[in-house]
Amino acid sequence: MPSVTRRYDWSDVRERLARLAAAPSADDVFGSSSHGWQLEPPLLAEELAEAETQLQVELPGDYRSFLLEAGRGGAGPAYGLFPMRRTNGRWQWEGDGATLTDLDALGQPFPHVEAFNPADDLPEPPDEADYDSVDEFDAAEDEYTEQHDAIVFKPEHSIGLLYLCHLGCALREALVVSGPARGQMWADDTADDGGFSPLRDDDGTPLDFTRWYRRWLSESETKVHP
Numbered sequence: 001m002p003s004v005t006r007r008y009d010w011s012d013v014r015e016r017l018a019r020l021a022a023a024p025s026a027d028d029v030f031g032s033s034s035h036g037w038q039l040e041p042p043l044l045a046e047e048l049a050e051a052e053t054q055l056q057v058e059l060p061g062d063y064r065s066f067l068l069e070a071g072r073g074g075a076g077p078a079y080g081l082f083p084m085r086r087t088n089g090r091w092q093w094e095g096d097g098a099t100l101t102d103l104d105a106l107g108q109p110f111p112h113v114e115a116f117n118p119a120d121d122l123p124e125p126p127d128e129a130d131y132d133s134v135d136e137f138d139a140a141e142d143e144y145t146e147q148h149d150a151i152v153f154k155p156e157h158s159i160g161l162l163y164l165c166h167l168g169c170a171l172r173e174a175l176v177v178s179g180p181a182r183g184q185m186w187a188d189d190t191a192d193d194g195g196f197s198p199l200r201d202d203d204g205t206p207l208d209f210t211r212w213y214r215r216w217l218s219e220s221e222t223k224v225h226p
Contacts, residue, residue, distance in 0.1 A: 008066070023225065031078045031167075040071050040072045043067045060177065101158075106160060107160075162174055171188070184198050185198070187199055
């Protein structure tokens with residue numbers, strides 16, 4: 001049987017964002033002062049085709065449709081969606097943490113389907129009481145920090161992840177582009193030694209881009225128009 005292409009409808013998004021922007025309490029929504037409830041213009045079909053050719057990967061369908069129908073970035077969860085832009089002929093995402101996306105490895109599979117934490121492989125940090133001098137303890141701390149960063153922030157952990165937004169304090173959320181969890185939104189909490197985990201709805205269902213974005217939109221409306 002031929003495959004069925006799912007259709008997504010984003011026609012309501014800009015109107016809902018405009019109503020939120022006009023509300024007196026709009027600034028009460030976390031991160032809204034950063035994106036100002038504004039979406040950047042959508043991508044043209046030929047721009048998205050060029051980008052996917054460069055990246056050698058097809059983006060998940062609901063995110064593709066958002067880029068083409070709603071906007072290339074801007075208003076969204078936390079401090080907003082990283083915008084997709086062409087810089088010096090190269091398509092990429094811009095924002096605090098956007099460079100964590102390995103553009104050359106988006107097509108390589110992100111292998112995980114369950115939460116994992118690279119920090120679990122670390123030994124216990126040094127205890128000052130175990131050292132005879134401050135200098136010895138400081139040297140042990142420096143060595144531990146170097147080992148910690150080499151393990152926790154290893155670039156291979158995020159292959160196949162497209163970073164889309166940041167929550168502050170170096171916490172980010174990303175879309176799985178390749179691998180068995182393709183289409184799911186994941187949290188990268190490695191800055192707090194929390195590891196990587198799939199974002200889930202209240203019923204435990206992993207969030208895809210559509211549910212992730214629309215849940216934020218509905219929660220914003222509830223906060224601004226209780």
